[in-house]
Amino acid sequence: MPLRPEGLRRLSKVDAIVVDPRVLCTEKLRVARITGAEQDELSAAWNRAQLLLEKNDLRPGWHPVPGISSGTRESGVRALFLPAHDPFAAAVVAEAHRTGAELVSVDDGSLGELWPAFDAIRRVPKAAQNGSIDDALAGAVADLQEAGRTVAVLSSIGGRAISSADVALGVLPHGAAGPTWHADVLLPDLAAAWRMMSAIPAAREARRRGIEISGGASALGALLMLPGVRGLGPGPVTTGAAAGMLSGYLLARKIVGAQAPRPAAFHEWHAMSAEQVRKLLPSPDDPPQSAPEHSTLATRAIAGGIHTAKRGASLTAGPAQAIGQFLGAVRAELSDPLTPMLALGATASAVLGSPVDAVMVGSVLTGNSVLAATQRLRAESRLNRLLALQVPPARKVVAGPDGQRVYRDVIAEQLQPGDVIEVRTHEVVPPTPG
Numbered sequence: 001m002p003l004r005p006e007g008l009r010r011l012s013k014v015d016a017i018v019v020d021p022r023v024l025c026t027e028k029l030r031v032a033r034i035t036g037a038e039q040d041e042l043s044a045a046w047n048r049a050q051l052l053l054e055k056n057d058l059r060p061g062w063h064p065v066p067g068i069s070s071g072t073r074e075s076g077v078r079a080l081f082l083p084a085h086d087p088f089a090a091a092v093v094a095e096a097h098r099t100g101a102e103l104v105s106v107d108d109g110s111l112g113e114l115w116p117a118f119d120a121i122r123r124v125p126k127a128a129q130n131g132s133i134d135d136a137l138a139g140a141v142a143d144l145q146e147a148g149r150t151v152a153v154l155s156s157i158g159g160r161a162i163s164s165a166d167v168a169l170g171v172l173p174h175g176a177a178g179p180t181w182h183a184d185v186l187l188p189d190l191a192a193a194w195r196m197m198s199a200i201p202a203a204r205e206a207r208r209r210g211i212e213i214s215g216g217a218s219a220l221g222a223l224l225m226l227p228g229v230r231g232l233g234p235g236p237v238t239t240g241a242a243a244g245m246l247s248g249y250l251l252a253r254k255i256v257g258a259q260a261p262r263p264a265a266f267h268e269w270h271a272m273s274a275e276q277v278r279k280l281l282p283s284p285d286d287p288p289q290s291a292p293e294h295s296t297l298a299t300r301a302i303a304g305g306i307h308t309a310k311r312g313a314s315l316t317a318g319p320a321q322a323i324g325q326f327l328g329a330v331r332a333e334l335s336d337p338l339t340p341m342l343a344l345g346a347t348a349s350a351v352l353g354s355p356v357d358a359v360m361v362g363s364v365l366t367g368n369s370v371l372a373a374t375q376r377l378r379a380e381s382r383l384n385r386l387l388a389l390q391v392p393p394a395r396k397v398v399a400g401p402d403g404q405r406v407y408r409d410v411i412a413e414q415l416q417p418g419d420v421i422e423v424r425t426h427e428v429v430p431p432t433p434g
Contacts, residue, residue, distance in 0.1 A: 007184025010166050012203035013150040016102045018140050019093070019118075020155035022133070023171050023190070025083035025110050029053055029060060032112060033080040037065075041077075049079035060110075083110050087263030088190035092154075093117045095197040101152070104144070106136045137161035152200075154193055156180065169196055191260050198258060202251045209247045213240050216344040250331075281418040329373035339365065395422045 002008065031053070037045040048065045052058060058081060065077040093114050096103055105111065106122045115121065122136045137153070138160035144151045145166070153165035156173035162183050170183025171193055179186055187193050217240035346361040393409040397420040400406040407422065415421070423429055 001186045002184070003181065003186055004168075004184040007167050008203075010150060011152075011200060012207040014099070014101055014152045014167055014200055016104065016144045016149040016151045017096050017099070017197075018137060018144070018151060018153045018155075018161060018165070019096065019103065019105045020133075020137055020153070020158045020161070021105050021108050021110050022158075023154060023156045023193075024085055024089035024092070024114065026086050027174050028084045029058060029081045030084040031079055032082040034065070034077065035080075036077040045077050045079070049081075052079065053081070082112065085110075085112070085114070085264075086190045088194055088261070090114065090264050091261040092190050092194045092197060095194050096154075099197060099200040101200070102144075102149070104140050106133055106140070108133055134158050134160055138164060141165055169193060194260060195255060195258070199252075199255045202255050206248045206251050210244050212340045213244045213247070216240070216340060216347075219344060220347060325377060326373060329377050330369050333369040333372045333376075334365075395424075396420070397422050 031046065031049045034042060034045050034049060045065050052063060052065070060081055060083060062078050062080050065079050093103070094117065097117050102120065103118045104120045104122065105118050106124055107115075108124060111118075111121075120140075122140050124132050124136045134157075137155065137158045141151050141153060141161050141164050145164070150166045152167040152169060153161045154169045154171065155162055156171040157180070159180065159182070162168040162170055162180050165184075167185075168180075168183040169185050169187060170180030171187045171190065172179055185196065187196065342361055342365055346358040346365075349355070349357040349361070391412065394412045394415055396408045396410050396415070397405055398408055
């Protein structure tokens with residue numbers, strides 16, 4: 001929800017992003033570290049620590065792990081409990097890093113594996129309270145602004161940092177804390193924050209295209225002022241403004257329609273027993289989603305098992321979708337930096353009385369884009385069919401009508417949390433993130 005739309009005008013100038021580490025965490029806890037346990041008892045210590053998470057009064061920090069003896073330390077086996085990361089925390093940090101802006105945060109002990117993704121980390125005392133973290137965030141924003149940077153802040157309760165930011169992105173906080181009404185944009189969750197991060201490169205592209213359109217319109221206006229050239233009224237200016245609006249609309253539509261990343265798991269699955277995992281995941285006895293009874297090459301290709309060649313495979317999904325994919329590929333080919341210059345030259349030729357030259361340039365430009373788009377989609381389609389051969393189906397274990405275990409081959413993309421699969425001898429499971 002935009003509270004101050006004027007702040008979005010500075011989105012294209014953002015070159016530094018300050019992330020509040022508290023916005024990346026949830027109210028749930030996770031086991032971060034185990035100390036004092038022997039090597040042969042480490043697995044049991046992790047299981048015991050996971051059981052401690054069921055206590056409602058557990059606070060972040062170091063806690064003793066009962067039932068495990070320690071031969072190395074008098075203090076016994078201890079476990080470090082930290083707030084669990086939001087399922088979209090890693091995606092938000094990765095998308096912010098891809099913007100090319102300097103990524104800054106504060107070390108409150110909860111960053112964990114997200115630490116290497118940041119360019120700079122401000123340290124605070126170990127006994128830091130919320131006020132100390134807020135001061136560190138505000139100090140980071142002030143230092144970056146003094147260096148001439150345009151700073152965006154992503155936080156939920158960092159009032160001072162949000163108030164002084166050039167672009168303030170406020171996320172609705174957990175619990176009873178009130179929203180940050182002084183933010184420029186109020187976001188419901190980190191999934192929306194990921195979309196805002198992906199909008200930063202799009203805003204830069206919109207600004208670049210606007211500059212190109214303005215420069216072309218100025219050059220065309222200078223041509224219209226030459227003696228003997230017939231004026232065209234406000235038409236060129238209106239056309240340039242419409243082109244800029246259309247370009248911005250298409251970029252915004254692409255961001256809004258982008259598919260959000262898959263949420264990452266915040267549980268330490270490797271440290272849990274099978275019973276603990278089954279307790280957290282949905283029951284496999286729940287009504288399953290519709291899945292094919294057998295797996296074929298055509299089914300796997302249409303289902304989009306290969307994300308990198310999804311556009312090529314969708315050519316066979318229907319005429320309307322094929323036309324949409326083709327137009328999108330043509331538009332991508334026309335995004336070449338030389339296209340505005342050639343279009344401006346063709347327009348200038350038409351204005352100066354050489355419409356034939358303009359038609360020739362336009363025909364060559366359009367024909368080249370259509371040919372390149374056709375070849376691109378054809379190559380992606382063939383690549384998808386080849387890669388689909390390398391995607392084996394998953395063997396899902398389900399209950400038959402008589403209660404016996406039966407197997408169903410399904411596409412790996414259709415597996416849901418809680419599904420049970422069987423891996424047999426000489427079979428491997430490809431690693432997947434999260």
